[in-house]
Amino acid sequence: MKLLTANRLTDGLVLWYAGGPDLSGWNEDAALATRLEDEAAAALLEDWKARETEVVAPYLVPLLDENTLVKREYVREHVRANGPTAGQTAFDTARQHQRGEVF
Amino acid sequence: MYQYDQFDHAMVAARNAEFKDQVERRLKGELSEDQFKPLRLMNGLYLQLHAYMLRIAVPYGVLSSRQMRTFAHIARTYDRDFGHFTTRQNIQFNWIKLADTPQILEDLAAVEMHAIQTSGNCIRNTTTDQFAGAARDEIDDPRPWAELIRQWSTFHPEFTFLPRKFKIAITGATRDRAAIRVHDIGLQLTDKGFDVYVGGGMGRTPHLGHLIKSGLPGEKLLSYLEAALRVYNRYGRRDNIYKARIKILVSALGPQEYARQVEEEWATLDQAQIDAPHAEIARIKSFFPQPAYADKAFDAAALDRAKAADAGFARWVRNNTLAHRRDDHVSVTISLKPTGLPPGDASSAQMDVMADAADRFGYGELRVSHEQNIILPHVAKADLYDLYRLLDQNGLSSANVGKITDMIACPGLDYCSLANARSIPLAQDISQRFADAELTDKIGDLQIKISGCINACGHHHVGHIGILGVDKQGEEFYQILLGGRADEQAALGVITGKGLSAEAVPAALERLIKLYLDLRTDETERFIDTVGRLGRDAFAGALHEPA
Incomplete structure (x- = not known):
């Protein structure tokens, strides 16, 4: 199981693929990311790699199960999904979406 | 300070116009990311973990108050209201929109600044002594x-x-x-x-x-x-x-x-x-003359009375001022290392306050140090208490320069896409652990430097205590180096003991410091000197919990 993530070209913010054929299907909230089967994820990644006017640097994040990141990816993806863990913008992303930490 | 001539203005304007066109072409899809990436990096624009990061050059760390106010404006208008002063005397903004960058670069050009050559395989910003032109021990500027x-x-x-x-x-x-x-x-x-x-x-x-x-x-x-x-x-x-x-x-x-x-x-x-x-x-x-020093009467007795009445001020004078080439002035370091906040960060309001302080008390000039602090190089001793009160009212009076809580730390995995481990939370934990002012003064001069990866932006190799974050299959570990120093007796620290979890580091440092206090010959022997005298092995055991 995998998540598809990237940065939006115009502002660089982290996006998560949440279904649909165009950029409106992506969401800044990792909690809403679509859990993808491996084959579908690989196909979507190839599709979005070519759509460079919308997203930058797309890649797949492996999951152990629906809500658990693979340990190797944990810190990095936890930070990307929830915001920096310290300082003025601590957990900014989670707060903007009025939720607790995901993953 | 240096002022642009017609060639400087023309070069920066031409580069900004070129980059504006490149951004527009990228947004329209006329440039691929592979084509655009080296172009944006040449202009200091990185894509980091959360967003684009813009690194702006502060040439040899010298800033005018007007330039500092422009940083405040950028933080307020285009970012999330703060900026991060770096170990290369530059500043970084962490939440920049690509479409805003041409306007930001125009705003910078208006105050004779840019982000050119802050990335790429070129000659980067030349750095220097933050007390240049002011320090008493200076041979030449x-x-x-x-x-x-x-x-x-x-x-x-x-x-x-x-x-x-x-x-x-x-x-x-x-x-x-x-x-x-x-x-x-x-x-x-x-x-x-x-x-x-x-x-x-x-x-x-x-x-x-x-x-x-x-x-x-x-x-x-x-x-x-x-x-x-x-x-x-x-x-x-x-x-x-x-x-x-x-x-x-x-x-x-x-x-x-x-x-x-x-x-x-x-x-x-x-x-x-x-x-x-x-x-x-x-x-x-000719662009670097001494300022037109104000002839302010300095009353040493009045300064002593103020220090006697305000222990915080006395400590700040002791730790945050450096001897100036003139007897009636000092250089003041504004510490950006308050307890529990990221080293090197300043809010837009604080940037404005530092600019105001420079105008009122420092001849309009500021410096960025590679230790991630801000310096007012020329301050009349007669103004010290007024300056201190202004800084104190705005969370800028941390009196810890050169002490254990005056840490260097890179942004680490909270922001940086290259990092393997976080630096900022660890720095915060350490600063909270050693928040007691009397204890930090008793410990004396001690430099902790933290990097979130082997690239060493946090200079861990030359910290008296260096801390290197590493990734062990998804878990953050920290290697401790002892014995490094970046001064005229430069030495590289050596990894000592096994890697520690983030939670274990502050306690390990506490044991290490306690041992140092026990072993030092007297209070004038600094931590680095005790390590030099006894060797690292004498301290290795303190890093780990006794069995």
């Missing part, structure tokens, strides 16, 4: 020479695509506050000219620079640097990014052979075409 190097190295056609990035540091004082021995080229100004050190650096394979030339006359500086860069550009390794820095070349050739090749190359150059004429050096020096 390094700023005009740093400006000369800035002009020579900006858009230098031969050195735009070096094997790897290239960093030059200069100090003009007896005490090295610019860490010259861990730069690609380190320049020590002496009364006989420049001593030139080459091949220093940190990162994956740390090296201290080697002295390859003594007494180089200032008027020959540029041609000698050109020769040194040419040899590196010709023979530096381009096949392996990890072996591409000049330190690897110097190590492989040996410093003597490298120096011989530089001399040989230097002899072939048309030096008169490269070196700045005396008149040009004099012109640049």
